[in-house]
Amino acid sequence: MDLKNPSCDTTRAPVSQQGGVCTLPDLEAPKVTVNIDGIDVEVVSGTTILEAANQIGVKIPTLCQHPDLAIAGVCRMCVVEVEGMRTLQASCAYPITGPMTIKTQSRRVRQARRHILDLLLRKHYGECYACVRNGVCELQSLAEEYGVDFFRFGHPTEPLYEVDTSSYSVHRDMNKCVLCRRCVRTCVDLQEVGVYEAVGRSNQTRIETFLEKPLADVVCINCGQCINRCPTGALRANDPSDEIWAAIDDPTKHVVMQTAPSPRAGIGECFGLEPGHALTFEMNTALRRCGFDKVFDTNFSADLTIIEEGTELIIRLKKALVDGDADVKLPQFTSCSPGWVKFIEHFYPEYLEHLSTAKSPQQMFGALIKTYYAQLTGIDPKDIVTVALMPCSAKKFECNRPEMVDSGFKDIDYGLTTRELGAMIKEAGIWLPDMPKSDFDDPFGTATGSGVIFGATGGVMEAALRTVIELVAGQKVENFYDHADIIPVRGFDGVKYAEITVPEVGPVPDLLKDLVPSWDFLKGATLKVGVAHGTANAKRVMEDIKAGGIFSQCHFIEFMACPGGCIGGGGQPIPTSPAIRAARAKAIYSEDAAYEVRKSHENPAVLKIYNEFLQDGPCSHLSHNLLHTHYTPRGKFIS
Amino acid sequence: MLVTPHMAMREELEALADTFGRDRSALIPMLQAIQRKNGYVSDLAMQEAADILGIHPVEVHGVVSFYGFLGTEANGRFVIRMCQTVSCDMAGKDAVARQLENDLGIEFGETTKDGKFTLEWANCLGMCDQGPALLVNDKFYTKVTADQVADILDECRKAFGATALQAEKEWLV
Numbered sequence: 073m074d075l076k077n078p079s080c081d082t083t084r085a086p087v088s089q090q091g092g093v094c095t096l097p098d099l100e101a102p103k104v105t106v107n108i109d110g111i112d113v114e115v116v117s118g119t120t121i122l123e124a125a126n127q128i129g130v131k132i133p134t135l136c137q138h139p140d141l142a143i144a145g146v147c148r149m150c151v152v153e154v155e156g157m158r159t160l161q162a163s164c165a166y167p168i169t170g171p172m173t174i175k176t177q178s179r180r181v182r183q184a185r186r187h188i189l190d191l192l193l194r195k196h197y198g199e200c201y202a203c204v205r206n207g208v209c210e211l212q213s214l215a216e217e218y219g220v221d222f223f224r225f226g227h228p229t230e231p232l233y234e235v236d237t238s239s240y241s242v243h244r245d246m247n248k249c250v251l252c253r254r255c256v257r258t259c260v261d262l263q264e265v266g267v268y269e270a271v272g273r274s275n276q277t278r279i280e281t282f283l284e285k286p287l288a289d290v291v292c293i294n295c296g297q298c299i300n301r302c303p304t305g306a307l308r309a310n311d312p313s314d315e316i317w318a319a320i321d322d323p324t325k326h327v328v329m330q331t332a333p334s335p336r337a338g339i340g341e342c343f344g345l346e347p348g349h350a351l352t353f354e355m356n357t358a359l360r361r362c363g364f365d366k367v368f369d370t371n372f373s374a375d376l377t378i379i380e381e382g383t384e385l386i387i388r389l390k391k392a393l394v395d396g397d398a399d400v401k402l403p404q405f406t407s408c409s410p411g412w413v414k415f416i417e418h419f420y421p422e423y424l425e426h427l428s429t430a431k432s433p434q435q436m437f438g439a440l441i442k443t444y445y446a447q448l449t450g451i452d453p454k455d456i457v458t459v460a461l462m463p464c465s466a467k468k469f470e471c472n473r474p475e476m477v478d479s480g481f482k483d484i485d486y487g488l489t490t491r492e493l494g495a496m497i498k499e500a501g502i503w504l505p506d507m508p509k510s511d512f513d514d515p516f517g518t519a520t521g522s523g524v525i526f527g528a529t530g531g532v533m534e535a536a537l538r539t540v541i542e543l544v545a546g547q548k549v550e551n552f553y554d555h556a557d558i559i560p561v562r563g564f565d566g567v568k569y570a571e572i573t574v575p576e577v578g579p580v581p582d583l584l585k586d587l588v589p590s591w592d593f594l595k596g597a598t599l600k601v602g603v604a605h606g607t608a609n610a611k612r613v614m615e616d617i618k619a620g621g622i623f624s625q626c627h628f629i630e631f632m633a634c635p636g637g638c639i640g641g642g643g644q645p646i647p648t649s650p651a652i653r654a655a656r657a658k659a660i661y662s663e664d665a666a667y668e669v670r671k672s673h674e675n676p677a678v679l680k681i682y683n684e685f686l687q688d689g690p691c692s693h694l695s696h697n698l699l700h701t702h703y704t705p706r707g708k709f710i711s
Numbered sequence: 712m713l714v715t716p717h718m719a720m721r722e723e724l725e726a727l728a729d730t731f732g733r734d735r736s737a738l739i740p741m742l743q744a745i746q747r748k749n750g751y752v753s754d755l756a757m758q759e760a761a762d763i764l765g766i767h768p769v770e771v772h773g774v775v776s777f778y779g780f781l782g783t784e785a786n787g788r789f790v791i792r793m794c795q796t797v798s799c800d801m802a803g804k805d806a807v808a809r810q811l812e813n814d815l816g817i818e819f820g821e822t823t824k825d826g827k828f829t830l831e832w833a834n835c836l837g838m839c840d841q842g843p844a845l846l847v848n849d850k851f852y853t854k855v856t857a858d859q860v861a862d863i864l865d866e867c868r869k870a871f872g873a874t875a876l877q878a879e880k881e882w883l884v
Binding site for chain 2 (some may be wrong): 165190260264265266267268269271272273280281282290291708709710711
């Protein structure tokens, strides 16, 4: 096994996207002693005042600063007094290079911060009771912290702008915008999609899309990373919980919930738990108490995705290596992340044939619930309402794609985010952490560890490799990797590359007999795989492929639109940071380790469905009808 | 071959990128050239410029909206900018402004129907000692009085037509 780190251009990437490349301050740099509020602290030259203050536990309020984003220094909440300087300085953007004396809570500083806050509130339409961020709003908590008891400069009593609800995923309410530009830095630097920018000048400045068009009409991939980083309620997801409550209350409807792996690692945060507490089985009970008729595990269809996508890869490899078909598109790209799918549709439409035709687990499950499950239980599919609990705002767009109706009905009726479910559970008067545990419902049962790790970057690849290695080599993955943990594809490096040599081949399993007569063509072959998370990194990999670099030689590449994979998705609890995402990923991997069955092809429910329903096997005619899809080249030019 | 406006714009911007470079620092000179030639920066031009420089169209939009001398809507052939800051105001800019509005039949912020003149306010043109100051395209007029307005407009009008070859070069770069 050989792990190479391709040198990618990370100069413009924000800190969290640079992997381990260049985030640490230069330890060789000289140390400087500064005095903050009478406390001496020694820091490396180049440390900001804010970081130095954090080291000694002095709290400085911040608003536009975010651990994932480049420094902006625009909100001025963090101003401090530096002795010898005429004006107050923004501590988040002031690097310490020499000895200095800093005051963080003098009268002048307190007054300035209060006035800045008053000025922010002057333009912020604060309808706090009716706001989705009530209680988790950074502006609200700053106002509380600074004892705002009246509006010194006034306060808007009427909204000035119409709320942009054009998008299936992200709603924008510019009445609540405080111009911190976090969404701009998220979209332009972190994700490199470029939906928002500050438009205009001076007090006319506002955050706008290209040509001030509604979100649905611009090149937006719906990843929702801007929502996760917005300090106020200006950006939020399109909330379907009212419709879902209505369906639950309707006795003629059979409401089915499927829960993805990442929300269970994050939902505890909605109830004040530390990040990294998985509440999988408590959530099942809570969902039933809320009134959902059945609770299924999306991991079942994640396992199914692995089988379908893996088979597709094998077919592509066989066509390329055995049949010598020059038209076969390799590397194959994963298609589980709807943000990534829309990204490639917009920015690299010429590579759409590389995208696996397999649907995402959410959509596969929807198609199966309204066909297989409906047949099995005798419920009319028109009375089934499918809800998908996802860590993702782009899933809301995906379930509304016009092609996602293969069951004859809308395959998934509603995409629900972790945050929205947290609110629904609270509304039902349930305290989630106290719930007793209960398992998922039949006939899909409990899935495998491979399905669970879909939530973290590298997880889809690891799940696919576990299955492919075992099916091809005819031996246990544990013979190659301890505990079947394929470490080279794990971790938060922006771009990962790994090579796996297939030393010997085993017999072809029954499931694939019709497709490949023997594995001989893979004997001694080296499987090259890549992993990228965050569309900025995806873009780097795509440019590398375009230039004929190392990734163009790959066979299979996993792409996730959100930094960290689904655990950092746009529907996850707010706030987010590299540390929070790492904790959630840890929860997911420990859940995987606890499963008895950890490989997708050993999932009994998956084997059963190929025996009973999809009898012609993976990538057959019926499976293509229900479990595969096609894509739309969209391009990036709009008029 | 049929050349669509889209292709023509692309070609023009490619040529500009060859001159000014292909990174984001070339954006402003490129936009200035487009603005000079067309009187405005079109939606298409913003997207093509972004594509060539490897940035996002919305970033280009942000830049165009920030600078007063770049615009997304068609201006007149002659953009008359009147300084509205204190020194020019005290030197009597109001009389000149009223005269301009009267002679052209438009208000500040508007363009004449024939597409020849646009009137705009400008903040300090840096001619505080010689106010009131006017900037007509790239040409300065200082210590302007209401009487001179008719002559200035005439000079512009004469820049069109067969008799104005030299003037045209000077005005319509």
